[in-house]
Amino acid sequence: MKPVRQVFFVSDRTGITAESMGLALLNQFDNIEFKRATYPFVDTEKKAREIVALINNAANHSETRPLVFSSIVDENVRKLIKTSAGLHMSFYDAFIGELEDELATEANHSIGRTHGMHDTERYDKRMEAINFALNHDDGITDRELKKADVILMGVSRSGKTPTCLYLALQYGIRAANYPLIPEDLQSSELPRMLQPFRQKLYGLTIDADRLHHIRSERRPDSRYASRDNCRHEILTAEDMFRRFNIPYTNTTHKSIEELAASIILAAKLQRRF
Amino acid sequence: MKPVRQVFFVSDRTGITAESMGLALLNQFDNIEFKRATYPFVDTEKKAREIVALINNAANHSETRPLVFSSIVDENVRKLIKTSAGLHMSFYDAFIGELEDELATEANHSIGRTHGMHDTERYDKRMEAINFALNHDDGITDRELKKADVILMGVSRSGKTPTCLYLALQYGIRAANYPLIPEDLQSSELPRMLQPFRQKLYGLTIDADRLHHIRSERRPDSRYASRDNCRHEILTAEDMFRRFNIPYTNTTHKSIEELAASIILAAKLQRRF
Incomplete structure (x- = not known):
């Protein structure tokens, strides 16, 4: 039997980006079974705390840390998710700083594009x-x-x-x-x-x-x-x-x-x- | 007029992951106009060299570096893309090492999942x-x-x-x-x-x-x-x-x-x- 890992995809929008990013990575490890759960529209600190509780609960019931792939624009929400017991791979943290430097401008830190x-x-x-x-x-x-x-x-x-x-x-x-x-x-x-x-x-x-x-x-x-x-x-x-x-x-x-x-x-x- | 940046999405498969990752980030900068081009199925060193030539050509005809979002499993292909004059944001480089450590196993480094x-x-x-x-x-x-x-x-x-x-x-x-x-x-x-x-x-x-x-x-x-x-x-x-x-x-x-x-x-x- 393959070892099992819990995986959380957390996003302030649809979760599709976090999922496609996470799955492309997880597909590289086919000797492990991944149990996946997606949480879209996590766009408030309240919702973030609920997700953290879910991740921590999963961690408590497993011998290994859950993996967390996130795509969350709001820094406070992101920081909260990071406090969980999971291994947090944040897509914004990885790249947004470098992009801000390169483009010499600050990111909007607002969710989604303006719907015009x-x-x-x-x-x-x-x-x-x-x-x-x-x-x-x-x-x-x-x-x-x-x-x-x-x-x-x-x-x-x-x-x-x-x-x-x-x-x-x-x-x-x-x-x-x-x-x-x-x-x-x-x-x-x-x-x-x-x-x-x-x-x-x-x-x-x-x-x-x-x-x-x-x-x-x-x-x-x-x-x-x-x-x-x-x-x-x-x-x-x-x-x-x-x-x-x-x-x-x-x-x-x-x-x-x-x-x-x-x-x-x-x-x-x-x-x- | 907004300043213009060239953006390349390069992938060894469909390009959908690289695009969705890149667009989620670029949507954070709405004071810049991004000119996008996607190159899917870049899965050989030969194809990688062709893309590098395209990126370098774009760089030569612009005052700013092109941005390159990549989702490429093969290390040699990835390294080649990195030699371009663009700012390279590689989705695998950012996370695969950490995942290998966490899962205590090596990534397959093979493209796509096995089609079974x-x-x-x-x-x-x-x-x-x-x-x-x-x-x-x-x-x-x-x-x-x-x-x-x-x-x-x-x-x-x-x-x-x-x-x-x-x-x-x-x-x-x-x-x-x-x-x-x-x-x-x-x-x-x-x-x-x-x-x-x-x-x-x-x-x-x-x-x-x-x-x-x-x-x-x-x-x-x-x-x-x-x-x-x-x-x-x-x-x-x-x-x-x-x-x-x-x-x-x-x-x-x-x-x-x-x-x-x-x-x-x-x-x-x-x-x-």
């Missing part, structure tokens, strides 16, 4: 991209494909929809989604709807065993899910990508985050925020 | 939650509402869909989405479909001016988008939330990340990863 026009614009761009992805899911319409930043194509269940949605939410990119149906795969041509948009096409592929597994969850024992059919569809789709010089990625061992970042890089996409 | 069962499970949970959100967008079906972790309700365009999708992608939470249509708002009862699920309901509201703006983008000069109608719908919806004791949040000044984190906290939702 900037956030509204970001929301609008996100919504626009999400609506775009939702309206173009399953290639129902080609009317607006010309507004797409990228068109993901691939066989059914190769990961197009979540990747489109992630591109929209994380980067505001308008990603359309074209599923290669058996009719498309039987043809030696590119699907007609896509022909005007060769430069925007990006292919997704996947290992046959994995596709078989995914499709079996949906329609067990169908021809659609059969290993042979999965293999055949994938080979034909990859062949199409190569013939028409469409860049493509195998999604099997990639997270959605990695897929999205690779596509942006390979297709030189412009992020909208 | 863990990632596949995460992908499957994500897909399940995304499909759930997509199938339950606009409350078309109540058949599976009992499988929902949370049901977001609110007037049209109050932010339900992006929040559901974000909850699915970021946390694997199954969020359904129930739009309050005029018929619902005229009634003094909770919509019948929702009555069995009182405990799962969470309301979204929004300022009337903002709703008017959002709806006007879709259907300008309609009754739907009119300021009066927006105000009326919102007041009635908020009244419903209060009467039935449904927790709710005003989305106007919140990002989707903040909304999602608040809902998880307020509704005590269990994240699936």
